[in-house]
Amino acid sequence: MIKSLHISDRIKTFLIEIGELSYFAGRFFKEVFVKPFEFKELLRQCYYMGNRSLLLVSVTGFILGLVFTLQSRPTLIEFGAVSWMPSMVSISIIREIGPVVIALICAGRIGSGIGAELGSMRVTEQIDAMEVSGTNPFKYLVVTRIMAATLMLPLLIIFGDAIALLGSALVEYLKGAVSFQLYFNKVFNALAFSDLIPALLKSVFFGFAIGLVGCFKGYNCKKGTVGVGEASNSAVVFTSMLLFIIDFIAVFVSDIFFEI
Amino acid sequence: MENDKNIEQVLKIKDLTKSFGANHVLKGFTMTLYKGENLVIMGKSGSGKSVMIRCLVGLMPPDSGEIEIMGHDITKLKQQELDNLRTDLGFLFQGSALYDSMTVRENLEFPLRTHKEKLANAEKLVLEALENVGLTDAIDLMPSELSGGMKRRVALARAIILHPKIIIYDEPTTGLDPITAKEILQLMREIQQKQGASSLIITHDVDCSRVISNRMILLIDGINYAEGTFKELSSSKDKKIQAFFK
Numbered sequence: 001m002i003k004s005l006h007i008s009d010r011i012k013t014f015l016i017e018i019g020e021l022s023y024f025a026g027r028f029f030k031e032v033f034v035k036p037f038e039f040k041e042l043l044r045q046c047y048y049m050g051n052r053s054l055l056l057v058s059v060t061g062f063i064l065g066l067v068f069t070l071q072s073r074p075t076l077i078e079f080g081a082v083s084w085m086p087s088m089v090s091i092s093i094i095r096e097i098g099p100v101v102i103a104l105i106c107a108g109r110i111g112s113g114i115g116a117e118l119g120s121m122r123v124t125e126q127i128d129a130m131e132v133s134g135t136n137p138f139k140y141l142v143v144t145r146i147m148a149a150t151l152m153l154p155l156l157i158i159f160g161d162a163i164a165l166l167g168s169a170l171v172e173y174l175k176g177a178v179s180f181q182l183y184f185n186k187v188f189n190a191l192a193f194s195d196l197i198p199a200l201l202k203s204v205f206f207g208f209a210i211g212l213v214g215c216f217k218g219y220n221c222k223k224g225t226v227g228v229g230e231a232s233n234s235a236v237v238f239t240s241m242l243l244f245i246i247d248f249i250a251v252f253v254s255d256i257f258f259e260i
Numbered sequence: 261m262e263n264d265k266n267i268e269q270v271l272k273i274k275d276l277t278k279s280f281g282a283n284h285v286l287k288g289f290t291m292t293l294y295k296g297e298n299l300v301i302m303g304k305s306g307s308g309k310s311v312m313i314r315c316l317v318g319l320m321p322p323d324s325g326e327i328e329i330m331g332h333d334i335t336k337l338k339q340q341e342l343d344n345l346r347t348d349l350g351f352l353f354q355g356s357a358l359y360d361s362m363t364v365r366e367n368l369e370f371p372l373r374t375h376k377e378k379l380a381n382a383e384k385l386v387l388e389a390l391e392n393v394g395l396t397d398a399i400d401l402m403p404s405e406l407s408g409g410m411k412r413r414v415a416l417a418r419a420i421i422l423h424p425k426i427i428i429y430d431e432p433t434t435g436l437d438p439i440t441a442k443e444i445l446q447l448m449r450e451i452q453q454k455q456g457a458s459s460l461i462i463t464h465d466v467d468c469s470r471v472i473s474n475r476m477i478l479l480i481d482g483i484n485y486a487e488g489t490f491k492e493l494s495s496s497k498d499k500k501i502q503a504f505f506k
Contacts, residue, residue, distance in 0.1 A: 121359075129357040132317050133371040133418075134343040 024216045028146055031139050038144050045148035053109050053156055060105050061160035065093065065167030073175065082176065086183050087190035089168045094195050098161040100247055103206035106153060107239040111214040114145050115235030118218025119228035127219070142219055146211035153207025154200055198254035205246050213239040268295040270426055270458050271316075276325035277482075278311050285311050287482035288325070293426065298452060298459045300469045300490075302504055303479035309462045310354075312479070313428055316460075317349060318342050330425065347374065350419035350427040350457070354434055356411040358403040358418075364390070365399050368418050378422070389417040392454070393447055409440035413447065420451055427451070429461040433468050445471050466505060478504065 069089055076082045118141060121127050130137040165187060172178040217235040221227045271293035278286040285308040293299050303309045314320040316327055318334055327334045332345055358367050368386045372378045378385060390396045393413040403411060412432070419427060432448065433441035445468060452459055461472060469476055470490050478486040478493065478501060486493060486501050494505045 117361075124355055124360075125353045125357040126359050128314075128319055129351070129353055129359070129418075130370070131319060132346055132349065132351045134346040134374050135370065136343070 020220070021213070021216050024219075025212055027138065028143060028212065031136070031143050032147065034139075036139075038140050041140060041144040042147055045144050046152055049110050049148050050152045050155065053106055053152075054159070056105060056109055057102055057156050057160040058163050060101065061098070061163035062167040064097065064101055064160075065089065065164030065169075066171055068092070068097070068164075069168040069171040070175075073171070083186075085172060085176070086168075086178075086186035090165060090187040090190050091195060093164045093168075094161055094191060095199055096247075096251075098164055099157050099199050099203050099206065100243065102157045102160040103153065103203065103210070103243050104240055106149075106156060106206075107210050107243060108236050110149055110152075111210045111235045111239045112232045114149075114211065114214030115218040115221075116228055116232040118142075118145075118215060119221035119231035122219065122221045123224050123228060138219075142215045145215050146208065149211030149214070150204055150207040153210065154203040157199070157203040157206075194258040198250060198258060202247065202250040202254075205250065206243055209242045209246055210239050213242060267297075269293070270295050270330055271460065272326070272328040273312075273316070274326040274328075276312065276315060276327065277323045278308070278315060278320070279323055285482055286315075286322070286325075289479065289482060290484050291477055291487075293458050293460055295458055296452075296456055297474045298448075298461065298472050300461045300463060300473035300476045301479055302464060302466075302469055302476060303462075304464060307479050308482055309464075309479055310430060313430055313460070313462055317346065317351060317428065343374070347371070347422055348425045350422070350424035352412075352415055352419045352427070352429045352432055354431040356403075356408075356415040358406075358411055358415055360403045362403075363399070364395070364401050364403070364406075364414050367403070367414060368421055371418060371422055375422070385421055389421040390414075392420065392451060393417045409436055409443065412436065412440075412444055416444070416447060416451070420455065420457075423455055423457075425457055427457050427459045429459065429463075431463055431465075432461065433463065433465050441465075441468070442471075448472060 069085065072085065072088065073082065076085055076088070118127070121141070127137045127141070130140065165184075169178075169180050169183040172183050173180060214235045217231040217238070221231040223230070269292050271291075273289060273291050276286050276289040277284070289308070289312060291299075291301070301309055301312070311320065315322040316329075316334075318337075322335065325335075329345060330348065332341070334342060334345065337345065358364075359370065362370065365386055368389055369379075369382050372382050372385065386399070387396060390399060393416050395410060395413050395417065398406060398410060398414065403414070406414065416432075429448065432444055436444060448459065448461075449472065451457070459472075461468070463469060473490050476488060476490055476493055477484050480486075480500055486496065486498065488496075493501055496502065
């Protein structure tokens with residue numbers, strides 16, 4: 001009985017949180033089209049999110065392509081299908097692995113950063129100070145960060161995918177003596193717009209989810225400095241879960257429109 | 261002062277109540293702030309002083325009661341109207357609340373961004389505000405490079421940059437050493453004389469009250485328990501009042 005109560009409480013809390021997150025998202029859409037537009041802060045956030053994640057995305061992408069190719073090679077050799085390597089790797093990375101892995105990395109890098117920054121601003125009364133000075137802190141802090149994450153994620157994912165393919169090409173060059181030109185020719189022959197467009201659309205939603213959850217957790221942070229850690233941590237956990245749900249929906253919808 | 265009907269009332273709170281669950285923090289708090297005066301509200305920790313000022317500036321909605329600032333009932337204002345009214349208020353937060361990703365200059369420019377005509381004179385206004393608190397040299401420093409006293413001065417400069425009609429101080433001397441606390445009190449008096457603003461000071465520091473107040477209110481058990489000058493209240497024989505001055 002005690003256990004079932006505990007579980008029902010947790011479900012209730014979870015549902016309340018989903019409701020509050022939806023309200024928060026609704027407020028974002030309400031405020032995003034209303035003047036004044038905070039372009040300067042938006043550009044600053046784009047710079048921070050993009051520039052500061054670039055190295056992490058590069059390293060992750062490169063290793064992803066490298067390892068994926070190394071692991072797949074023996075099996076493809078066994079079936080005499082090693083010439084299919086560029087096609088297989090490119091489609092897998094562009095359609096699915098690249099966007100999901102890079103979005104998860106960015107959830108850790110960008111989502112937790114937003115959660116911690118806004119959480120710390122909340123507990124040190126900086127957000128209250130903005131409000132009291134007659135500025136709308138939601139517009140200045142939240143709208144700009146969600147917009148920046150939504151804009152930067154697709155760019156980071158395209159960049160990460162390119163680096164992953166470079167890593168894969170390097171393995172093929174070293175192990176299979178395939179030139180970079182031949183490798184990339186095969187990659188571009190294998191790819192179609194129906195591979196790129198759903199992946200790009202998906203990455204826009206990934207960016208929105210990372211920005212939204214990070215801002216939601218940080219902006220509503222409570223319980224002092226402990227709350228800042230919790231906000232940062234739960235932003236990553238919640239976003240990661242949301243990313244897989246979005247991915248599932250995206251694959252489902254892509255299947256209808258693009259017949260994967 | 262209350263009897264002087266010629267003095268303009270700039271802030272009026274009537275029967276303010278606020279509860280958190282079963283915890284009734286404010287139980288019908290009433291007060292008036294007159295133009296140009298320094299009113300100190302004293303109360304023990306947890307007595308509801310901070311809740312009261314959060315309701316006052318619209319950071320927290322009250323359960324019931326009226327809050328009138330310069331003739332506007334803030335509980336009935338739309339967000340835009342409230343934001344406009346807030347530019348007539350300066351607020352010094354207990355922990356200074358400086359924006360730690362911005363320099364001192366950017367911190368001071370921030371309240372100006374909603375006033376295009378003032379933003380054009382930003383440099384002049386920032387320097388003037390920093391001169392008032394004696395910190396012009398710190399203009400390009402980050403908050404992390406400032407001491408506690410300097411942070412409080414910068415926060416004070418930010419609070420007065422728009423020349424507000426009412427300045428609200430939340431525990432202005434808490435966490436400061438006695439010398440820095442005296443300097444802050446001196447600055448508060450100078451600014452009050454220079455700008456002629458009304459000041460509402462929330463504190464539990466008796467020395468601060470003695471130095472700065474024209475009038476005092478004791479917030480006890482969620483109500484305006486006693487009101488008068490420092491001299492009047494400190495000589496009261498009421499045990500609850502005496503507890504503050506021992």
